[in-house]
Amino acid sequence: MNLEELYRETILDHNQSPRNRRALAHPTQAAGLLNPTCGDQIHLELEVKDGIVQDVGFDGHGCSISMASASMLTEAIKGKPVEDALALARHFKAFLTGTPSPVPLGDLEALRGVSQFPSRVKCATLAHNALEKALSGSEEGDRLR
Amino acid sequence: MIEPLVDVEKDFPIFRREVHGHSLVYLDSAATSQKPAVVLESMDRFYRQYNANVLRSVHTLAEEATQAYAAARDQVAAFIGANHPEEVIFTRGTTEGLNMVARGFGDLFVQPGDNIVLSPMEHHSNLIPWQQLAKRRGAVLNYVELEPDGSLSVDALNKAIGPKTRIVALSRVSNVLGSINPVAEAAELVHRYGGVMVVDGAQSVPHEPTRVSELGADFLAFSGHKMCGPTGIGVLWGRAQWLEMMEPVIYGGEMISYVDRETATWAELPHKFEGGTPNIAGAIGLASAIEYLTTIGLSRIQQHTLTLGERAYDALARVPGVSVYGPKHPHAGVVAFNVDRIHPHDLAQVFDAHGVAVRAGHHCAQPLMQWLGVGSTARASFYLYNGERDIERLVEAILEAKRFFQR
Numbered sequence: 001m002n003l004e005e006l007y008r009e010t011i012l013d014h015n016q017s018p019r020n021r022r023a024l025a026h027p028t029q030a031a032g033l034l035n036p037t038c039g040d041q042i043h044l045e046l047e048v049k050d051g052i053v054q055d056v057g058f059d060g061h062g063c064s065i066s067m068a069s070a071s072m073l074t075e076a077i078k079g080k081p082v083e084d085a086l087a088l089a090r091h092f093k094a095f096l097t098g099t100p101s102p103v104p105l106g107d108l109e110a111l112r113g114v115s116q117f118p119s120r121v122k123c124a125t126l127a128h129n130a131l132e133k134a135l136s137g138s139e140e141g142d143r144l145r
Numbered sequence: 146m147i148e149p150l151v152d153v154e155k156d157f158p159i160f161r162r163e164v165h166g167h168s169l170v171y172l173d174s175a176a177t178s179q180k181p182a183v184v185l186e187s188m189d190r191f192y193r194q195y196n197a198n199v200l201r202s203v204h205t206l207a208e209e210a211t212q213a214y215a216a217a218r219d220q221v222a223a224f225i226g227a228n229h230p231e232e233v234i235f236t237r238g239t240t241e242g243l244n245m246v247a248r249g250f251g252d253l254f255v256q257p258g259d260n261i262v263l264s265p266m267e268h269h270s271n272l273i274p275w276q277q278l279a280k281r282r283g284a285v286l287n288y289v290e291l292e293p294d295g296s297l298s299v300d301a302l303n304k305a306i307g308p309k310t311r312i313v314a315l316s317r318v319s320n321v322l323g324s325i326n327p328v329a330e331a332a333e334l335v336h337r338y339g340g341v342m343v344v345d346g347a348q349s350v351p352h353e354p355t356r357v358s359e360l361g362a363d364f365l366a367f368s369g370h371k372m373c374g375p376t377g378i379g380v381l382w383g384r385a386q387w388l389e390m391m392e393p394v395i396y397g398g399e400m401i402s403y404v405d406r407e408t409a410t411w412a413e414l415p416h417k418f419e420g421g422t423p424n425i426a427g428a429i430g431l432a433s434a435i436e437y438l439t440t441i442g443l444s445r446i447q448q449h450t451l452t453l454g455e456r457a458y459d460a461l462a463r464v465p466g467v468s469v470y471g472p473k474h475p476h477a478g479v480v481a482f483n484v485d486r487i488h489p490h491d492l493a494q495v496f497d498a499h500g501v502a503v504r505a506g507h508h509c510a511q512p513l514m515q516w517l518g519v520g521s522t523a524r525a526s527f528y529l530y531n532g533e534r535d536i537e538r539l540v541e542a543i544l545e546a547k548r549f550f551q552r
Contacts, residue, residue, distance in 0.1 A: 003494070003495060003498050003549060006494065007491075007549070007550075012550070037506060038490055038505075038506050038507075038521060039506060039507040039511065039514065039520045039521045040490075040520070040521075041520070061520050062488065062490075062520075063488035063489075063490035063491050064488060064491050064550070065490070065491075117494070120490070120494070123490065
């Protein structure tokens with residue numbers, strides 16, 4: 001097994017220097033998620049104005065895959081329309097099960113190797129699931145802390 | 146150099162395989178143990194030669210199956226020093242046994258305002274059934290506070306157990322800290338107040354000679370699959386006086402005495418707790434596992450896994466950046482640890498690439514993770530097929546992981 005396939009440089013870099021790992025001053029949406037099998041935790045905050053993700057930040061703890069994935073996600077959706085952010089999350093999750101993405105995934109492409117490790121897919125999608133939860137608006141309890 | 150207690154490749158077919166080009170170093174026996182060929186063969190023989198349902202039919206196959214199933218119960222009883230085989234109930238595993246006690250016995254025995262004593266190191270299966278019982282009955286959970294090293298002292302038991310204590314539920318050996326708990330002392334205390342002692346033996350019964358009277362237990366639950374037996378079979382032992390009083394939680398075939406349109410009465414022990422067709426092959430496999438372990442000797446196994454546990458503890462503690470949890474001595478053959486700045490999942494992934502299988506996560510003990518102040522840990526656990534070479538391979542794998550992630 002080639003560990004470099006799974007843990008690409010980009011992933012290790014995002015894990016060591018996570019982007020947007022901070023609380024927002026004025027979040028409009030937020031969601032927390034737990035990965036009950038691992039105990040990984042993520043809290044994602046968004047500031048959405050005029051249908052655009054103006055700002056996004058996260059906090060939490062977990063393995064390098066989950067934390068790097070969260071960091072990459074925040075970079076990918078910042079400044080994007082909400083629909084595009086949701087589409088990205090959807091396409092990324094399909095990408096991890098082997099479906100090529102119709103939209104560019106940016107740094108998230110580095111997580112390609114995860115598809116060969118089914119037990120780690122949950123780690124890689126934790127932030128994306130949190131994003132969907134935050135933007136779905138159905139989780140009133142999670143909107144703003 | 147401590148060698149495995151048995152000829153590993155001869156007894157355990159699984160060790161003939163490789164993982165990612167490496168010989169398998171299996172350090173996850175606290176999750177489930179590997180299975181010796183004799184156990185697999187005993188179950189195969191049942192299905193090929195005398196498969197039939199038990200306790201129901203008079204034909205030859207049914208007689209043979211029924212006899213084997215009864216003999217398995219006798220073997221379990223002898224293995225744990227039970228007075229009567231009827232006190233041995235076959236379950237799916239420890240979890241089911243503990244749930245049965247909480248429901249069938251706890252609901253009758255615990256009154257509002259009573260307390261149930263637990264420790265923060267309990268596995269969720271010896272925690273949530275009691276949380277739910279406390280909710281149903283309006284009882285209070287009292288936690289025994291752990292010592293700073295994760296051991297459980299008799300002093301702390303003294304503080305937690307009192308006149309209102311109806312149930313004390315403790316694991317004999319922690320599945321994370323490797324602590325060995327003074328269950329007999331706890332039993333003596335709770336018996337003073339007329340309460341009962343429930344022992345989670347999942348991590349102890351596979352690793353030490355067990356005598357229910359010496360443990361002072363009123364109930365003891367354990368799993369077959371952690372002691373070289375198959376999955377899906379376990380044991381709940383209870384003192385006959387309590388089992389007589391305890392209500393079944395599964396109703397159906399073969400657990401009744403008389404049924405009419407409106408009512409039913411229960412079968413004698415142990416059948417009233419074994420509704421439905423039992424796991425016959427599982428019981429036969431478990432009996433075979435008991436025979437296998439007994440031939441090697443439980444005292445030898447105990448000495449072996451304790452020694453490996455303590456050597457692993459010391460070897461890991463010497464690696465810079467490694468934190469090891471639980472008491473230094475005695476430390477059972479389950480060792481939880483973390484490596485600075487490497488998440489346990491990433492650690493386990495790198496280990497796997499080197500053929501080393503460990504568990505990473507919260508080990509179904511979230512309150513204990515909270516007590517330790519960590520989200521999760523890696524855990525190496527040992528059994529009779531492990532040797533000191535496996536500890537070396539583990540340490541080498543840690544050094545590999547450090548090179549990989551801290552480059």
